[in-house]
Amino acid sequence: MKAVVKTAPGDGHMELLDIPEPEATGDLVKIKIAYHGICGTDLHAARGTYASTRPPVVFGHEFSGIVVDTGPDVTRFRPGDRVTSESTFRTCGACPSCASRDYNLCSNRVGLGTNQNGSMAQYLVSREESVHRLPDNVGLLAACLTEPLACGVHAGIEKGNIREGEVVCIFGAGAIGLMLSQVALARGGTVILAGLSNDAERFAIARDFGVHRTVDQQTEDLSLVVKEMTSGWGVDTAFECSGAVRAANAAFDLVKKKGKVIQMGVFDKEMETIWTDRILHKEIEYIGSRSQKPTSWVTAIELLAAGTVHPEMIVHEVVPLERWRDAFDAAMRGEGAKGVICCNPDLQEQ
Numbered sequence: 017m018k019a020v021v022k023t024a025p026g027d028g029h030m031e032l033l034d035i036p037e038p039e040a041t042g043d044l045v046k047i048k049i050a051y052h053g054i055c056g057t058d059l060h061a062a063r064g065t066y067a068s069t070r071p072p073v074v075f076g077h078e079f080s081g082i083v084v085d086t087g088p089d090v091t092r093f094r095p096g097d098r099v100t101s102e103s104t105f106r107t108c109g110a111c112p113s114c115a116s117r118d119y120n121l122c123s124n125r126v127g128l129g130t131n132q133n134g135s136m137a138q139y140l141v142s143r144e145e146s147v148h149r150l151p152d153n154v155g156l157l158a159a160c161l162t163e164p165l166a167c168g169v170h171a172g173i174e175k176g177n178i179r180e181g182e183v184v185c186i187f188g189a190g191a192i193g194l195m196l197s198q199v200a201l202a203r204g205g206t207v208i209l210a211g212l213s214n215d216a217e218r219f220a221i222a223r224d225f226g227v228h229r230t231v232d233q234q235t236e237d238l239s240l241v242v243k244e245m246t247s248g249w250g251v252d253t254a255f256e257c258s259g260a261v262r263a264a265n266a267a268f269d270l271v272k273k274k275g276k277v278i279q280m281g282v283f284d285k286e287m288e289t290i291w292t293d294r295i296l297h298k299e300i301e302y303i304g305s306r307s308q309k310p311t312s313w314v315t316a317i318e319l320l321a322a323g324t325v326h327p328e329m330i331v332h333e334v335v336p337l338e339r340w341r342d343a344f345d346a347a348m349r350g351e352g353a354k355g356v357i358c359c360n361p362d363l364q365e366q
Contacts, residue, residue, distance in 0.1 A: 017034070017035060017036070017037045017137060017138040017139050018032060018033070018034060018137065018138055018337055018338075018359075019032070019033060019034075019035050019074045019133070019136060019137030019138070020032055020033075020074065020075055020076075020136040020137070020337070020340050021033050021035065021071075021072055021073065021074055021075075022061060022062070022069060022071045022072065022073050022074075022075060023071055023072050024071050024072070025064055025069075025071055026064040027062075027063050027064045028062070028064075029064075029071065030062055030075075030341075030344075032337070032338065032340060032341075035074075035137075037138075037139050038133065038139060038140060038141040039085075039141070040085040040086050040087045040090075040141055041087045041088075042087045042088070042089050043087055043089040043090055043143050043144045043145070044086075044087045044090070044141040044142065044143060044144070045083055045085075045086050045087070045090055045093050045099070045101075045141065045142055045143070045144055045147050046083070046084050046085040046086065046139060046140075046141050047079075047081040047082065047083055047084065047099060047101065047139065047140055047141070047142060047147075048081050048082045048083075048084045048138065048139055048360055048363065049079050049080075049081040049135050049137060049138060049139060049140060049359035049360060049363075050079075050080050050081045050082065050156040050157075050160065050358070050359065050360060050363035050364070050365075051079060051080050051081075051156055051157055051159075051160035051334070051356050051357065051358055051359070051363075052076045052078060052079045052135045052136050052160065052356065052357045052359055053078035053079070053160050053161050053163070053164070053191075053354060053355075053356050053357075054078075054343055054344065054347050054354070054355045054356070054357065055076075055077065055078050055163075055164070055191070056190065056191070056192070057077070057129070057130075058075050058076065058129070058136075058344075058347075059344070059347055059348060060282075061075060061129075061130070062075075062344065062348075066130070068127065068130045068131065069130050070130065070131045073129070073130065073131065073132070073133060073134070074129070074133035074134050074135075074136055074137050074140070075129050075134055075135075075136040076128070076129045076134035076135030076136035076137070076140075077103035077127065077128045077129040077130075077134050077135060077163060078103075078135065078160055078161060078162075078163045078164060079100065079101070079134075079135035079140070079160050079359075080098070080099070080100045080150070080156040080157075080159035080160040080162070081098075081099060081100075081156070081359075081360075081363065082095075082096065082097070082098060082099070082363060083095050083096060083097040083099055083147075084139070086144075087144075089144070090144045091144075092144060092147075092149075093144065093147060093149070097149055098149070098150040098156065098159075099147050099148060099149055099150060100147075100148050100150060100159045100160065100162045100163075101128070101142040101146045101147045101148065102119075102142075102146035102147075102148070102163070102166075102308070102310065102313055103127050103128045103129065103134075103146075103163060103307075104119045104120075104125060104126075104127060104128075104143075104146050105126045105127060105128050105131070105132040105142065105143060105146070106125070106126040106132070106143065107119050107122040107124065107125050107126070108122055108123075108124035108125075111123065111124070117309060117310050117311070118309050119309055119310065120170075120306050120307040120308060120309045121306065128140065128142065135359070136337070136340065136357065136359070137337075137359060138337070138359050138360055145310075148162070148313055148317055150317075151317065151320065151321040153321060153323070154317070154320045154321060155328065155365055156363065156365055157328045157331065157334070157356065157365050158320060158326065158327050158328040159320070160356060161191075161195070161327035161328070161330070161331075161354070162313065162316050162317065162320065162327075163308065164191050164192055164195045164327070165195045165198070165199070165316040165319070165320070165325060165327050166308035166312040166313045166315075166316040167192055167195065167196075167280065167305075167307060167308045167312070168192065168195040168196035168197075168198065168199040168316075169199055169308065169312045169315045169316045169319070170305055170307070170308045170309060170312040171196055171199075171255060171278050171280050171305035172184075172196050172199040172200050172203065172255070173199065173203065173315060174305075174309075174311065174312060175278055175303050175305045176253050176255070176276060176278050176303075176305075178199075178200050178203040178204075178205045178252075178253060179203065179204070179205070180203065180204030180205070181204060181205075181206070182204075182205050182206070182252040182253065183205070183206045183208065183242075183245055183246050183251045183252055184200050184205050184206070184207055184208070184251055184252060184253045184254070184255065185208040185210060185238075185242060185251045185253075185254045185255070185267065185270055185271075186200070186207065186208070186209050186210065186254075186255045186257060187210050187211075187254065187255065187256050187257060187258050187260070187263035187264075187266065187267060187281075188210075188211065188255075188256070188257030188258030188259070188260075188263065188281060189209055189210075189211035189212075189215040189218040189219060189222065189230075190218070190257065190258070190353075191330060191353060191354045192257045192280060192281075193209060193211070193218075193255075193257040193258070194209075194218060194221065194222060194330045194353060194354075195325075195327060195330075196255055196257060196280070197209055197222055197225075197227050198225060198324075198325040198326070198327070199319070199325065201225070201226050201227070202319055202324040202325055206228050206245065207226075207227045207228050207229070208227075208228065208229045208230075208231060208238075208241065208242065208245065208251065209222050209227050209229070209230045209231070210230075210231045210233055210238050210263075211230070211231070211232065211233065211258075212232060212233060212234050213232050213234045213235065214350055215230075215232070216232070217332070217352065217353065218330075218353045219232070221329055221330055221353055224329065225326060225329055228245075229241060229245065238266065238270065239269065239270060242270045246272070249272045250270055250271050250272030250273070250275060251270055251271055251272060251275065252271075252272060252275055252276070253271065253275060253276040253277070253278065254267035254268075254270055254271045254275070254276070254277050254278070255267075255277075255278045255279075255280060256277065256278070256279045256280060256281050257280045257281050258281050259281035259282050259283055259284070260281065260283075261283055261288045261289065261290070263281070264277070264279060264281075264283075264288075264290060265289075265290065265291045265294075268291050268294035268295065268298070268300060269291075269294065271298070271300060272298075273298045273299060273300075274298070274299050274300070274301075275298070275300060275301070276300070276301045276302075276303060277295075277300055277301070277302050277303070278303045278304075278305050279302070279303070279304050279305065280305050330353040330354045331353070331354050331355075331356050332351075332352030332353050332354060332355065333346070333352060333355055333356070334356045334357070334358050334364070335355070335356075335357055335358070336357070336358055336361060337357055337358065337359050339357075340357055343355040343356075343357055
């Protein structure tokens with residue numbers, strides 16, 4: 017089969033290769049990949065800056081597809097099922113995080129696309145526990161973005177508990193910020209999406225699906241917008257999705273007293289200058305939200321089935337697997353909102 021492989025550590029070292037198809041043994045489900053969504057993690061791994069990547073490995077953890085085979089221990093799936101899957105391939109099963117099914121926090125977790133071959137390929141295998149059958153009314157293109165949607169669910173609902181009428185500010189207009197915006201809107205929140213001038217196309221998409229206010233921080237004063245929309249009190253919750261320390265510190269300034277700041281973005285350096293005095297004097301709850309967990313996926317699929325969210329709206333192009341490098345280069349340049357790769361043309365939706 018064809019697959020995009022990170023062949024060695026460091027910047028680059030990525031090739032489209034012919035490798036053996038995986039086999040469905042034990043509790044594994046073999047999936048023919050329809051669509052793969054290019055994630056920021058993929059870009060970090062391509063540059064050699066994502067420490068969890070263990071080459072040689074096939075990239076990718078955002079995908080949808082069709083079951084083509086199952087291992088002898090699989091009971092819930094059969095060939096022909098339309099599915100997506102969590103990115104967790106294996107966990108230790110023994111730590112407190114595994115006991116509570118917080119698999120995103122298991123220190124020995126094996127993830128698709130980092131330690132185990134992922135979805136930038138024609139086929140992959142995933143453990144049965146991680147696989148989710150798609151509702152009939154959810155298309156394969158929308159479903160390939162269930163993972164970033166689940167990240168938005170984990171941050172916005174499970175960690176942030178956004179409530180109807182609350183005002184939230186989301187820093188970062190990339191795919192995660194856009195998915196989180198849809199989750200916040202589904203919860204009845206008033207959403208301010210903050211980004212930069214090169215986010216104009218993403219801002220337009222956000223307004224199309226209902227974001228109340230987009231702010232280009234290079235041309236507008238975000239603090240004035242927040243004051244106007246909150247009568248000077250500050251937002252109830254701010255989400256840092258950009259990986260920029262300046263955004264996190266701005267969030268501390270713009271959130272109300274006893275409000276929440278939730279960090280989803282990954283900073284370039286382990287130790288950064290965070291304005292901890294704001295956390296103290298305003299009694300801010302500063303919360304980390306790492307990836308997603310099984311409950312996040314259940315809620316994400318419920319939102320998809322209800323038609324409350326439409327992740328496919330952020331897709332700006334779909335390219336065949338042979339053109340993976342074009343899509344990667346565009347994502348590296350920050351073009352568009354979300355690039356998607358069609359891994360098997362016969363599964364492409366019209």
